[in-house]
Each structure stands twice: as structure tokens, then as C-alpha cells.
Amino acid sequence: MRGSTSLGRSRGLSGFARRRIQAVSGVYTLEQAHIAGTDYVSRVISITLDGRTINVAAGTTVAAAILQAGSKSRTSVRGEARQPLCGMGICYECRAQVDGRMHQRTCHIICSPGMEIVTG
Amino acid sequence: MSARVDLLVVGAGPGGLVAAATAAEAGMLVGLIDDNPSAGGQIWRGGIAEENPEAGRLLRRIQSARAETRFGWRAIAAPAPRVLRVERCGEFIDIEYNSLILATGARERFLPFPGWTLPGVYGAGALQAFVKSGFDIGGKRVVVAGTGPLLLAVAAHLRAAGARIVSVVEQAPLRTLARFSLGLLNGQTAKFVEGAGYAIRTVGIPYRTDAWVTSASGSEGLEKVTISSGSRTLEVPCDMLAFGYHLVPNTELAQLLQCELEAGYMRVDELQQTSVTGIYCVGELTGIGGVVKAKIEGRIAGLAASGQFDRAKPLFKERDRHVRFAHNLDATFALRNELRNLATANTFVCRCEDVPYDALAQCGSWREAKLHTRCGMGPCQGRICGPATEFLFGWTPPAPRPPLFPVEVETLAHTTDVTA
Numbered sequence: 001m002r003g004s005t006s007l008g009r010s011r012g013l014s015g016f017a018r019r020r021i022q023a024v025s026g027v028y029t030l031e032q033a034h035i036a037g038t039d040y041v042s043r044v045i046s047i048t049l050d051g052r053t054i055n056v057a058a059g060t061t062v063a064a065a066i067l068q069a070g071s072k073s074r075t076s077v078r079g080e081a082r083q084p085l086c087g088m089g090i091c092y093e094c095r096a097q098v099d100g101r102m103h104q105r106t107c108h109i110i111c112s113p114g115m116e117i118v119t120g
Numbered sequence: 121m122s123a124r125v126d127l128l129v130v131g132a133g134p135g136g137l138v139a140a141a142t143a144a145e146a147g148m149l150v151g152l153i154d155d156n157p158s159a160g161g162q163i164w165r166g167g168i169a170e171e172n173p174e175a176g177r178l179l180r181r182i183q184s185a186r187a188e189t190r191f192g193w194r195a196i197a198a199p200a201p202r203v204l205r206v207e208r209c210g211e212f213i214d215i216e217y218n219s220l221i222l223a224t225g226a227r228e229r230f231l232p233f234p235g236w237t238l239p240g241v242y243g244a245g246a247l248q249a250f251v252k253s254g255f256d257i258g259g260k261r262v263v264v265a266g267t268g269p270l271l272l273a274v275a276a277h278l279r280a281a282g283a284r285i286v287s288v289v290e291q292a293p294l295r296t297l298a299r300f301s302l303g304l305l306n307g308q309t310a311k312f313v314e315g316a317g318y319a320i321r322t323v324g325i326p327y328r329t330d331a332w333v334t335s336a337s338g339s340e341g342l343e344k345v346t347i348s349s350g351s352r353t354l355e356v357p358c359d360m361l362a363f364g365y366h367l368v369p370n371t372e373l374a375q376l377l378q379c380e381l382e383a384g385y386m387r388v389d390e391l392q393q394t395s396v397t398g399i400y401c402v403g404e405l406t407g408i409g410g411v412v413k414a415k416i417e418g419r420i421a422g423l424a425a426s427g428q429f430d431r432a433k434p435l436f437k438e439r440d441r442h443v444r445f446a447h448n449l450d451a452t453f454a455l456r457n458e459l460r461n462l463a464t465a466n467t468f469v470c471r472c473e474d475v476p477y478d479a480l481a482q483c484g485s486w487r488e489a490k491l492h493t494r495c496g497m498g499p500c501q502g503r504i505c506g507p508a509t510e511f512l513f514g515w516t517p518p519a520p521r522p523p524l525f526p527v528e529v530e531t532l533a534h535t536t537d538v539t540a
Contacts, residue, residue, distance in 0.1 A: 059168035059254065060168055060253060060254025061253040063250060064251075064253040067255045068254070068255055072239060076468075076471070081239055082471070083242070084242065085230070085241075085243055085471070086227060086230075086243050086246050086504070087247070087248075087249035087250055088162055088245070090227050090500060091500050091504050092498070092500050093471060095499070103526070107249070109157070
């Protein structure tokens with residue numbers, strides 16, 4: 001469950017540290033993680049998006065990572081670049097190849113270290 | 121999860137969680153599945169660094185009773201009476217149940233307009249979900265548009281996350297909204313206070329009523345939207361458009377199970393039971409009424425499924441009040457006729473198959489459109505274009521067929537394998 005591994009609760013951070021981390025923007029740099037004053041370094045993970053390495057906060061969905069990178073998620077049948085639309089697993093506009101598996105709904109997948117995303 | 125449960129609950133939003141907790145604590149063996157990676161549904165979506173506390177509390181109540189939960193699993197078919205086939209990543213199992221509570225929620229209604237397929241145009245609730253899931257919206261100029269109470273909630277949340285809300289664009293007339301707000305004062309004080317809270321937090325944001333986005337444009341992604349507001353047409357530069365025309369219930373699974381619809385929602389009796397004995401529907405499936413309605417309906421269905429009818433009865437009156445509120449919402453945020461004229465000849469209505477408006481305008485029915493244009497035959501299976509064509513052309517999509525979602529070929533090939 002995402003909830004039970006959630007940062008802070010499972011690691012016993014102080015309320016201040018937790019608030020501080022939540023205040024930091026969605027994508028963390030190592031430097032920001034140190035500023036937050038925690039072992040949050042381990043909570044920043046790297047994935048590859050179309051061969052490019054990007055860093056995201058642990059818990060980020062693949063769809064959010066795609067938006068953060070300013071990337072398309074797929075190309076439509078008539079050649080348009082598309083991005084996720086519904087955010088809830090219904091529209092399939094967010095689908096991409098994840099770790100070799102085709103047509104995955106990226107809004108329902110949490111990034112894991114080393115995950116390879118290939119957009120269509 | 122055991123292949124056999126007393127009660128199966130589909131959907132772990134507020135309605136499903138309350139239903140599952142109620143029945144599990146009454147000693148039933150409960151199964152709970154949800155398509156999402158975690159509990160809470162759309163309204164109780166946690167952030168990336170936190171779970172929603174209410175969802176977490178209910179989930180722990182469920183998990184400490186005789187219950188099993190599966191996240192990332194979705195129902196795709198009903199291979200036999202009182203059996204649901206659920207799937208994840210090509211893996212599937214069949215779950216046998218005595219009773220079934222459906223709490224499958226709602227999705228946003230999207231109406232096509234020129235430019236709505238551009239990168240930078242998202243659902244309103246969707247953009248909120250992306251921000252909660254790790255997308256940094258800091259500094260982005262955002263227009264929030266469409267209709268419904270969700271727009272203000274989304275605007276308030278996005279602003280708190282650092283977005284610059286350029287405008288909130290509501291198609292409903294101010295007169296209707298004013299009447300609705302006064303109605304809230306009459307017996308819906310909590311909701312009025314909540315609405316007022318959003319209004320206060322969005323002070324300073326231009327809130328336009330009687331207005332709607334007519335087009336979005338940009339070379340590779342969104343650069344500006346055009347807004348029709350009264351007699352004026354405005355061009356508004358922005359980075360993102362978050363839009364949605366209120367919500368439509370996810371009735372596909374209930375329909376597959378032969379439960380009857382009534383005016384677009386699932387028909388239920390006072391115990392939330394559908395036209396099919398032993399199958400209950402709660403939450404947005406019976407009327408778009410939000411979290412309080414979903415919780416009380418979940419409670420009633422959980423009590424009914426566990427035979428505690430006397431404890432359900434005192435809840436009817438309050439439930440009925442929330443159902444009336446849902447009807448009021450639908451009436452207040454009814455779609456205006458002008459929205460039927462937004463799509464131009466080459467605007468894609470079906471995004472999966474890129475079917476333009478003019479191809480559909482030549483068809484007489486959903487079936488004809490499907491045969492001639494492939495409209496609705498893509499992976500969303502008409503969930504996005506269906507409600508749009510219903511509004512644009514008055515078509516009623518036929519009852520859904522299995523599999524309810526696209527599945528891998530092996531899953532289909534093994535459909536008769538596992539019934540144990």
C-alpha cells in the first residue's frame with residue numbers, strides 16, 4: 001500500500017520535517033533532499049523516459065513523471081502527440097510501454113527505481 | 121483473496137470503504153478490490169507523501185476484520201452468476217460472492233472542442249490528481265473550465281500547490297448558481313460552508329459564469345484558450361487548461377450484471393439494492409452527490425448485505441436528503457445548448473480512434489457510428505466519447521460487453537480455465 005510506506009509515518013519524521021518535505025515541489029533534487037534535513041535522499045528515484053534519466057520523488061506516478069518531463073505519452077492514430085487526460089485509468093491516453101510491457105496505463109503505476117518508460 | 125467471499129465490494133472510495141468496513145465488522149468475509157494502486161478513490165486520493173487519513177482509518181478497520189483487499193485489480197467480466205472475474209497485468213482470478221456492492225464512482229464528462237486533444241489540456245479532477253501524484257504545477261498559468269462544483273475545489277487545490285489560476289470559467293448562469301447556493305443554506309449548511317470556503321480561498325481569481333471555453337490552441341502544446349463570456353470573446357494565454365463538464369457515473373459493470381438504469385443512474389431500492397437481488401450500488405452510481413452521500417449509502421448497503429436492516433432504517437431520511445441534493449446538482453449544472461456547437465468538422469470526438477465530428481454527424485446512431493467510423497472501439501471503449509455523443513447527438517450507447525477493459529490475449533484465451 002502506498003499509504004503504509006508513506007514517507008514520514010513509516011520513518012518517524014518529525015511533523016516539521018514532514019511538512020517541510022511536503023512543501024518541496026514534486027520532483028526532488030538531491031540538494032533539496034539534504035535541505036529538507038532527512039534521509040530523503042533514498043526517497044528520490046531515477047527512471048528512464050525514452051532513454052533519458054529523470055529523477056522523481058518516490059510515490060510519483062508514471063503519468064505525473066511524464067507531465068513533469070514535458071513529454072507526450074503516446075502518438076494518436078493520426079499522428080497527434082497526446083498526454084494523459086482523465087487521470088483515473090479510464091481514457092487510456094496515458095498509456096505507454098513500462099518495463100517492456102506495452103499499453104500500460106501510466107496514471108495507475110507508481111515509479112520504481114530503474115523503471116524504463118517508452119512513449120509511443 | 122479467497123476465491124469465495126460472502127460480500128465482494130468493487131471500488132475503494134468512500135462508499136466502498138464504508139460498506140466493506142460495515143459488513144466486515146458484522147463478521148462477513150469481505151473482499152474489496154479497486155483498480156487504483158491504493159485506497160481512497162478519487163475524492164480521498166492521498167498525496168505522494170501521505171495517505172488520506174479517513175481512507176487509511178477505514179482501510180485498517182477493514183483489514184483488521186475478516187477481509188481481503190486487492191489494489192490494482194479491476195473487474196472485467198461475469199463468467200457465471202455470482203462470479204466476478206478480476207484482472208491485473210494479464211493475471212486473473214474468479215471471485216465467487218453471495219452479495220456484491222458496487223461503488224465504482226464517476227468520471228468527468230468531456231465535451232469536444234477545437235484543440236482539446238492538445239498536450240496541456242487535461243481533465244479538471246485529472247490535473248488535481250496529477251499534482252497529488254507528483255507533478256509540480258508551481259508557476260504554471262492555469263484556466264479551470266467547464267461546469268460543476270468540482271471546478272472551484274480544483275482551482276483552490278491547484279492554487280495552494282503553486283499554480284497561477286488565470287480564470288475559472290463556469291458555463292452555468294449566475295442566476296441558477298445563486299438559487300442553488302441559497303438552497304444549500306436550507307438544510308445543507310455543511311456543504312454551503314465548504315463551498316464558501318472554496319470561494320474565499322479563490323478570491324482574487326476571476327470567476328466567470330455564463331462562460332465557456334470555445335477553443336484551445338498552440339503549436340506543440342497549449343498556448344491560449346478562447347473563452348465566450350456573455351457577448352464577448354476573450355483570448356487568454358495559459359500553460360494548462362483543466363476542464364470537465366460535471367461527472368458521469370461509471371455504470372458499465374452494473375449494466376454488465378443486468379442491473380437496471382433509471383435516468384442515467386443505477387436504480388436502487390431503499391436498501392441500495394438494484395433490480396438484481398443481492399447486488400447493491402452506492403455513491404455516484406445512484407446520483408452525483410459527493411462524499412457524504414457515498415458514505416451513508418455505503419453504510420446502508422453494508423448493513424443490508426449483512427442482514428442488519430433495523431440499523432439501516434434510521435439512515436434513510438438523511439440519505440434521501442443527499443439524493444435530493446444530487447438531483448439539484450444535476451439541474452444546476454445542466455449543460456447549455458451552445459456547448460453542442462463547439463466541435464467543428466475536423467474536431468476529434470473519439471480520441472482513441474481519432475474520429476472527427478463530421479464523420480459522426482452523418483451517422484444516425486451509436487451503432488452506425490461504431491460500424492462506419494470505429495467511434496468507441498478504442499481502448500476506452502466509449503467511456504469518453506459515449507457521454508459526449510449522448511449530449512451532441514442524443515445517442516445511447518448499448519449495454520457494455522465483456523471484457524469491460526482491454527485485456528491481454530492470454531487472459532481472454534483462458535476464460536474458461538479458472539472457476540474453482
